[in-house]
Amino acid sequence: MSSRRPDGSGPIAPAVAVLLIAVLLGALVGTWPPFVAVESGSMTPGVERGDLVVVTATDRAPWGDLATAADADAPTRLGGPGDVVVYAVPGVGGRPIFHRLAFPVDAGEDWTDRADPELLAADCAELATCPAPYDGYVTRGDANELYDQSAGIAPVVPEAWIAGKALFAVPNLGWVRVGVDAAAARYGGVATGVVLVGLAGLAGGLGALVLGRLRRGRRR
Known part of the structure; x- marks a missing residue:
């Protein structure tokens, strides 16, 4: 039975990193x-x-x-x-x-x-x-x-x-903020927040998947 160390690059990592930087x-x-x-x-x-x-x-x-x-x-x-x-x-x-x-x-x-x-x-x-x-x-x-x-x-x-x-x-980096504000005005802040959290989780999951494959490739 093998054990795996917890991977710090989970789904919420990108969102936490962005919030910490801000x-x-x-x-x-x-x-x-x-x-x-x-x-x-x-x-x-x-x-x-x-x-x-x-x-x-x-x-x-x-x-x-x-x-x-x-x-x-x-x-x-x-x-x-x-x-x-x-x-x-x-x-x-x-x-x-x-x-x-x-x-x-x-x-x-x-x-x-x-x-x-x-x-x-x-x-x-x-x-x-x-x-x-x-x-x-x-x-x-x-x-x-x-x-x-x-x-x-x-x-x-x-x-x-x-x-x-x-x-x-x-x-050009402000287009992200402009898009979020426009979405919040049209669909509401709660709905927009849910979508953003979902996208951050998806990005984190994909990033963790890619990093995991890269790590496994280096060990071979």
């Missing part, structure tokens, strides 16, 4: 989830639709404080100067917005005086977001023709709305 990455960058999937082309060419972007907390060392495109010593992030951030407007719903910080503004400021006139649809008197109601930032998608605050996408963005800033992008 948890470790989240601990490193200080945000959860530690990445976002880009669903629009508003940040091309630096970030394309379907890319997966790793984000960090805004105050996380060693990446420093927030920097805007107008800062003289702004670092280059994803194809341009200044930080690209993830922010959400409270009470509006919808997806978080993934755009670049153009420049900071102070409460009560006519921020159009410092803006690029080609990125404005109107002057301060005609914009609901001007003068700035509070301290914050003017933002824009690199590929968009107007500032978010001129296009009606968002009001001036205070730092409290910013969930994280981008570090780097992995091309």
Whole structure:
């Protein structure tokens, strides 16, 4: 009677490995989830639709404080100067917005005086977001023709709305996240989760089968 050692590459191993990597990455960058999937082309060419972007907390060392495109010593992030951030407007719903910080503004400021006139649809008197109601930032998608605050996408963005800033992008890997979100929206989170666990188990089983055959082949 022969005995076999337990094989650590069972059906749940891939799912556990992915979860462990995500948890470790989240601990490193200080945000959860530690990445976002880009669903629009508003940040091309630096970030394309379907890319997966790793984000960090805004105050996380060693990446420093927030920097805007107008800062003289702004670092280059994803194809341009200044930080690209993830922010959400409270009470509006919808997806978080993934755009670049153009420049900071102070409460009560006519921020159009410092803006690029080609990125404005109107002057301060005609914009609901001007003068700035509070301290914050003017933002824009690199590929968009107007500032978010001129296009009606968002009001001036205070730092409290910013969930994280981008570090780097992995091309095309975000399509997985986009697909999962689309499936969850259509079929529900529970059904999608069951399918994903099943697929992870299937992948783990196939991987264990392949590894087992390779090991047996080496022993011969």
